[in-house]
Amino acid sequence: MKIAILGAGISGTTLARLLAGDGHRVVVLEKSDRAGGLCKSQLVDGFTFDEAGGHIMFSKQRPVLDWMIERAGGADAVVRTERNTRIRWHDRWVPYPFENGVGALTKDAIVDCLEGYIEAHVQRRLGTACPENFHDWIDWRMGSGFARHFMVPYNEKIWSCDLRTMSSGWVAGRVPEAPMRDVLASAVGLASEGYTHQSVFWFPRRGGFEALVTGTVQGGGFELRVGTPVEHVRRTGEGFTVNGEDFDLVVNTVPLPLVEPALADLPEPVRADIRELRPISLVNVLIGVALDEPLPDLSWVYLPFPEQGPANRVTYFSNYAPDNAPEGHGSFMAEVTHRGDVSPTKEWVDDLVQNLGRAGLLRPEQVVLTHTAQSEFAYIDQNLAFADRIARVRDWFDTSGMITFGRFGRYEYHNSDQCIARAQEVHRHITEIARSGEPARPQFT
Numbered sequence: 001m002k003i004a005i006l007g008a009g010i011s012g013t014t015l016a017r018l019l020a021g022d023g024h025r026v027v028v029l030e031k032s033d034r035a036g037g038l039c040k041s042q043l044v045d046g047f048t049f050d051e052a053g054g055h056i057m058f059s060k061q062r063p064v065l066d067w068m069i070e071r072a073g074g075a076d077a078v079v080r081t082e083r084n085t086r087i088r089w090h091d092r093w094v095p096y097p098f099e100n101g102v103g104a105l106t107k108d109a110i111v112d113c114l115e116g117y118i119e120a121h122v123q124r125r126l127g128t129a130c131p132e133n134f135h136d137w138i139d140w141r142m143g144s145g146f147a148r149h150f151m152v153p154y155n156e157k158i159w160s161c162d163l164r165t166m167s168s169g170w171v172a173g174r175v176p177e178a179p180m181r182d183v184l185a186s187a188v189g190l191a192s193e194g195y196t197h198q199s200v201f202w203f204p205r206r207g208g209f210e211a212l213v214t215g216t217v218q219g220g221g222f223e224l225r226v227g228t229p230v231e232h233v234r235r236t237g238e239g240f241t242v243n244g245e246d247f248d249l250v251v252n253t254v255p256l257p258l259v260e261p262a263l264a265d266l267p268e269p270v271r272a273d274i275r276e277l278r279p280i281s282l283v284n285v286l287i288g289v290a291l292d293e294p295l296p297d298l299s300w301v302y303l304p305f306p307e308q309g310p311a312n313r314v315t316y317f318s319n320y321a322p323d324n325a326p327e328g329h330g331s332f333m334a335e336v337t338h339r340g341d342v343s344p345t346k347e348w349v350d351d352l353v354q355n356l357g358r359a360g361l362l363r364p365e366q367v368v369l370t371h372t373a374q375s376e377f378a379y380i381d382q383n384l385a386f387a388d389r390i391a392r393v394r395d396w397f398d399t400s401g402m403i404t405f406g407r408f409g410r411y412e413y414h415n416s417d418q419c420i421a422r423a424q425e426v427h428r429h430i431t432e433i434a435r436s437g438e439p440a441r442p443q444f445t
């Protein structure tokens with residue numbers, strides 16, 4: 001078959017490689033000057049910079065993790081790190097996840113958290129229903145103490161909204177849920193580890209996270225057309241035309257609101273739904289520092305409080321791979337999420353750095369470089385209307401013969417390992433179409 005894939009992020013390039021391996025003729029159309037999407041990295045005055053914030057390689061599925069490591073150049077080309085993350089909680093460094101670090105809080109806060117956790121546990125046992133909005137879900141699952149001392153301020157910062165306007169439907173598997181015993185153990189000072197599938201991670205030794213996509217493209221056997229935005233896609237009898245060229249099949253991985261104007265066959269109600277799929281955007285700030293001693297052995301730090309400045313998370317990026325910063329230097333990346341209302345002027349960046357200084361993460365006088373990158377599509381706005389809206393959109397695609405997947409191609413809150421797993425599912429589906437000659441509705445797990 002001759003197959004067009006729209007978008008050359010990790011989703012599009014992985015699928016292209018798999019299909020080309022079967023002998024299909026695969027053309028990937030990418031608007032940008034190179035493949036990578038949200039996995040892109042840059043080199044800025046000797047500092048590596050992952051444009052869309054701190055990315056790490058990890059997966060619950062070992063074969064997917066093996067695929068990622070292989071694409072990034074194999075075991076010798078990646079650095080393995082044991083996760084060491086903290087929450088900057090006022091003047092304390094609290095281990096993450098918060099429920100596993102509760103013992104590091106003040107005694108009053110520990111009592112607040114335990115009382116609320118036990119009360120929430122009892123309420124759930126009594127059958128209190130799972131709330132639909134995220135704010136009430138936090139209370140229901142974790143109790144009022146955890147809500148007040150971390151979960152609400154942190155989530156208000158990252159999602160930039162009143163959490164009552166957000167659905168609770170997306171949290172399963174995303175927000176760590178510690179067993180009661182772990183929380184009690186932590187409260188009395190016993191160590192407990194949470195979110196264990198991510199307790200070890202890998203990162204490319206050179207080239208930043210983009211090395212994963214570079215290794216997917218290299219030797220992939222498909223045609224990558226960069227600087228080629230998708231402008232027009234139309235169904236034609238048995239196949240499709242894309243920008244005037246005939247294909248047997250089209251697979252989209254471009255964020256739906258960006259590809260919507262090009263899709264000639266979209267019914268008006270589906271178009272209207274797609275236009276309402278607004279993203280949460282990201283400004284990522286690279287901060288290079290001159291070092292007189294190594295950075296603390298940390299992976300990243302969460303900053304839940306407004307007085308710590310706009311960043312919700314700071315990655316200790318030169319700890320991921322020594323080549324991420326030049327000799328004698330280190331680097332941080334500070335992530336700021338927003339809804340289209342942040343512009344990273346010099347004053348804004350200087351202020352962010354001063355805030356990180358006050359929070360005790362760095363010494364501003366050591367900063368030798370700052371650099372910013374913006375990602376319009378970073379997180380999904382999980383508002384209360386989202387689930388119904390995206391279900392209608394997915395339904396249209398799944399019955400139209402045009403497959404769509406990817407973080408914003410299907411609006412699934414997926415990391416790159418899950419995008420790869422999805423690409424493998426789509427590959428199996430297309431293999432079945434090629435074998436039977438019958439277009440079928442894709443079955444996503």
Ligand SMILES: Cc1cc2nc3c(=O)[nH]c(=O)nc-3n(C[C@H](O)[C@H](O)[C@H](O)COP(=O)(O)OP(=O)(O)OC[C@H]3O[C@@H](n4cnc5c(N)ncnc54)[C@H](O)[C@@H]3O)c2cc1C
Pocket residue numbers: 006007008009010011012029030031032035036037038039052053054055056057058228229230231253254255258259282335377378379405406407408409414415416417419
């Ligand atoms: C802050 C943050 C932290 C993350 N951390 C991690 C992590 O630690 N580990 C991890 O595995 N994942 C992480 N992720 C998720 C990961 O970045 C994504 O899951 C993955 O990169 C999505 O890939 P994709 O190919 O689906 O989409 P994208 O990367 O968005 O690719 C879409 C492509 O479409 C192209 N495009 C847009 N418009 C057009 C057009 N009109 N025509 C043609 N092409 C077009 C874009 O240029 C882009 O290349 C993180 C994401 C964010 C935002």
